[in-house]
Amino acid sequence: MNSNTTPRVARRITSPAVAPPGIPLPTDDAPIPAYRYYTPPPRPLASCERQRSGEAPALALTTDTSFHNIVTMTSGHGGVGLSVMASMLAWTLARREHSCALIDADFVAGCLDLLLGVEREPGLRFSQVDAPLGRIEGDAMNHELMMWEGVRVLPYDPWSARQPDWWEVQAAIRALAETNDVVIVDAGQGGLIETVPDLRSGMQVIA
Template identity: 35%
Template structure:
């Protein structure tokens, strides 16, 4: 069995990670630089790269792969803080890291990843979709909620993750604002290994749909990237589909979700100004994902065609959303998007899920 690979020249960080792995126990291969690590880089189940070795690894042009994690000392250690996180994000981009793990705050999450390597059978992983708007009011939250609800309607277990602290709470879109359950502040304060069934059970839910929403009592509070990593990991392990509703202005948590997503949907109204705004959003998103697809929302007052918008933005089309005049009224009454399974939104959501292989055999 191949062992996890840790590339680091930081003895303090090495001791922390080895002590963590010894809890299971789990053996690691350790190398001080990229050249000595190259022969095992692609075969290791996961690769950990210490902050101090990241620049050398980026220059060495190691093969692109998934399950690469950038490790660093957490807040309180010399060099941490806001500017430290900016630097970590740049380093993560340079080495193609999926996650940034700060020790000791992220020790529980890392231990959870280690624990999965010791199991005898590979576990089921749900798909991850990310949705964001090409401009304000494009309908990203409605589409994200519609995807989660549609998945539940066809017998899939879904989790809707609200990653926009300024969005007002995606539970409002579902009409679930009065449901009790765990929201972001509670998850962000949790420590230790996240148990997927326990986390999902603690969330507001109805049927096969659960939601992790922002808290309106703490407007604008940023989402910790470690908490986002835990939510996506636990959600994909405990659900068939995770849908993340992302902000247009990317923070560290949103970037992490983009990197984890199997597909990213950019919803753009068929209007000239919306297309111009969407081009700027797409430019900030594409460095973090190669899975960006376009959803065009009607009506088109200037008769812009989907093909024109796709060509202008340079994005493949995941689908079009025809105008649904009754949808705003239903949402105001607390009905969840696509809840009836009928109408243009429900049809689009079924198509998107089908393209991901999640709704095969379900009649449209």
């Protein structure tokens, strides 16, 4: 047994100090800062754990629903029975005690009064609509329209040389939408939809 043994000293191996990004390493004479450890983000709640807030959002989406009762009917090409479909829809709504107005806005091949057999009835036609300020009184226009099976009809007379401007069409649609439950617009192949804003924002039916 060798008595000349020296006590073993455990060597402590230390790794080089690593500081978080953006923070310099402390020197010997500088106090060691206490670093804050990373805290993971909170776990997102499941749909069953979420509680619905009773407060309205600060920025609410606004939708113009003042003329939500306009139904625009169009077709890809002529001869599919679009005018018959629009007339039967208006007739059905009138049978259910809804005040309904039927507008012929097909300025290419529209003859809705001939289809309904009221071409000789007195009443307002689109060639007689005049709205220089873009506004028509709804009650007055309702009174001037011809009636067919309880439906107020505003036909277009293609034999007339005058085609209404887009603001006159919009003024007529708005006037009837203010005074009727439903306004059905026979727009033919839809050439007028791009120029009349109310036709774009309302309900559309494609045959």
